[in-house]
Amino acid sequence: MGKRTIASPPPPIPRLPFMPSNMVEVILPSHKQQNNRSAIDQLRSCYLKYSSLVSLMVILVIFLLLDWPKSSRHTLTVQTESYSKIAIPIHEVIDEIDVLWAAPTKRESNKSSPCGILFVAHGCNHAHTDWFVKCPQGCLGLPEEVAIVDLALERNLVVVAVSSENRDFKCWLPEVDGPRVASVLQKISEKYAPASSLLPIWAFGASSGGALVSVLGNYIKLQGYLSQIMARPPEQTIPESCIVYLTMEHDSMTRSMAKQILASRITDGRNAQHIRLPPLAISSPDFFSKRIGSVSNSNSESMVQSLQQGGFLDSQGYLKDDPRGSDWRSAVQPFAESDTLMADQSAISEVMNAAYSMHEMSREGVAKGLDFCMSVLPSSSSACG
Structure with missing residues (x-):
């Protein structure tokens, strides 16, 4: 059997921005050489297959970039x-x-x-x-x-x-x-x-x-x-x-x-x-997105509108009832994405409780309290002054 010549592997395909994960990692099929083909034929065949695949990928990526949904871009940015x-x-x-x-x-x-x-x-x-x-x-x-x-x-x-x-x-x-x-x-x-x-x-x-x-x-x-x-x-x-x-x-x-x-x-x-x-008024469209980093502005606006339409908010945007006992989850569920809405585990649930102002962890007032405490620090320990 004659000596087998193996063609050099093609250069890696460059990653393009916003390319979907299933199109980034491309593994070319292994090329088996046949005994009756010369090294030049093998290289030419590999090049033709490789260049065709790259051209196809470029066309698909351009199409995806042009048709990428605006909401997806927004969510990624947030x-x-x-x-x-x-x-x-x-x-x-x-x-x-x-x-x-x-x-x-x-x-x-x-x-x-x-x-x-x-x-x-x-x-x-x-x-x-x-x-x-x-x-x-x-x-x-x-x-x-x-x-x-x-x-x-x-x-x-x-x-x-x-x-x-x-x-x-x-x-x-x-x-x-x-x-x-x-x-x-x-x-x-x-x-x-x-x-x-x-x-x-x-x-x-x-x-x-x-x-x-x-x-x-x-x-x-x-x-x-x-x-x-x-x-x-x-x-x-x-x-x-x-x-x-x-x-x-x-x-x-x-x-x-x-x-x-x-x-x-x-x-x-x-x-x-x-x-x-x-209590906190749930009236601004970005109420949830401002307090929860993973909530997009569009979903925040949808949740606020759904709570209003469901009768959970009064005319000023305040919750009518304690969310620990009301059915507010049915209103925001379609826009909650990965949030489980489970008590003590849900970001949205925590923010709802804080908005009602009954019994929940809240950032409200903490800055004022810290500033007050640091202002009365003894002069001998004034590094925080």
């Missing part, structure tokens, strides 16, 4: 922009505790190093993975939590999140979780400053998380805390610490408790604040 500013946390195990934490970049804070730490505590039925979109073990990235992280990073704070020890009801037990959280915060702070001069630490928590941060000062020195949809009296009164209660308009019981607690404190009001969160 998703790219929404994820470009989201913090990617560091995953670390500290004292056998799974920790996610993110430090501000110079782009976010315009400063060279962090000036403090914000610990964030989830509510019942949630976890520390709610606070970030991208993380090694998979994060849920709920919109209100992600927005709160962004607010802290913009203020040059390191954001630290852990889950409660109880993974059945996923609520916090202060006597159990207090020491765990304190140990983590101590180690994170030592990364930036020696133990003798730890970074200032604040804490934010909602519902069960609000109860935890109210007593966290028993286990580690806090500069203050923000308790949302939970009003529990602090167990320690530190003159220079701040206390902020964020209560929702339809939650009259928590609002009343917050007023009583602040009225009973021996304070001139300099270190305590009560922020009331009114």
